[in-house]
Amino acid sequence: MVDRIPVYYSVGHLCIPGGDSRKPWGKYLIALNKITKDRYLPTGPELCHAAQLIDITGDKMKMLLDFPTVGEPHYAQAIPAEILMKRSAKIFKLEENQHPYATKSEKEARVERKGNEVHIYMTAIRSHFTPDNIEGVKVGDKVYFHVTNLEQDWDIPHGFAIIGADNAELLVMPGQTKTLLWKPEKPGVYPFYCTDFCSALHQEMQGYIRVSPRNANVKISYGTYKEGESGQ
Ligand SMILES: [Cu+2]
Known part of the structure; x- marks a missing residue:
């Protein structure tokens, strides 16, 4: 010893x-x-x-x-x-994002229905989601939020959570796409929001999705709030 x-x-x-x-x-x-x-x-x-x-x-x-x-x-x-x-990935380059549900610009953001599946191709960048106002989802649907973080700045992750997705939320790194499955159980208006403090306007980084009853006939529609618009 x-x-x-x-x-x-x-x-x-x-x-x-x-x-x-x-x-x-x-x-x-x-x-x-x-x-x-x-x-x-x-x-x-x-x-x-x-x-x-x-x-x-x-x-x-x-x-x-x-x-x-x-x-x-x-x-x-x-x-x-x-x-x-020297080996740590600081950023996922958007142009190298091979995710099948990636949305590489706000122009590509959209909502598509396939039977009872709804695929939401959503983007996140300080300080909003696109789209952030969605209608036409129904009780019984399987809603897939495919969230792409468009940031290409080091250390600007965005989060994503919605009431009723009670097993998970997303943390999406710059340039990355992640998917959250949500099965709405009741009609109503549900807020979704960023769960990672991303800027002074982080609290504004939210949106709403309306869930209609199972047999409703509401078509899918969506939009994004633009600064200066009234309402919403
Ligand atoms: Cu954020």
């Missing part, structure tokens, strides 16, 4: 950067500790656990950092940031 160092309190897992690779970067060790719930201010409801960063380069270990973590610090991996940085 060369050296010992106390950790607080029960070490559950250890992490060495690259520890699962053939050539670990052996300078540091992170102790991921359990049973540490009384070490930090009780902000609650979940109290923090602790992790500790230790320098293991010399004969004497040195505690460099002792920090709280949320949730039990479990089997974790670390690698040098520069390896991740």
Whole structure:
């Protein structure tokens, strides 16, 4: 034994950067500790656990950092940031978007009915959805929102949620398309909205869809609110 160092309190897992690779970067060790719930201010409801960063380069270990973590610090991996940085996709280029339901401009945005399926080809860009006002959906329809984020700026995701889609919402990164299935169960007017703070006008980033009764004869129609228009 060369050296010992106390950790607080029960070490559950250890992490060495690259520890699962053939050539670990052996300078540091992170102790991921359990049973540490009384070490930090009780902000609650979940109290923090602790992790500790230790320098293991010399004969004497040195505690460099002792920090709280949320949730039990479990089997974790670390690698040098520069390896991740040059490989991380910051943006999905719109012109490379191969999603079969992509909508690459607001002009292409539309709503199509196919039997009891309604496909909404929707775009999101600060700070509106296109279209943001939809009619002709009926109870019993399967409504697919195919939302394309038209942003080509780093770190401007948009979200999408609608009442009644109670198992999911979307987080759509710049240039990406994602689909949410919604099965409206009752007639009514339902708001949908962006769930990711995207600009000072984020709160305006919403729209409405009207759901008619199952046997109604309302045709699909849609539009987008333009600034300066009254009504809606
Ligand atoms: Cu948004």
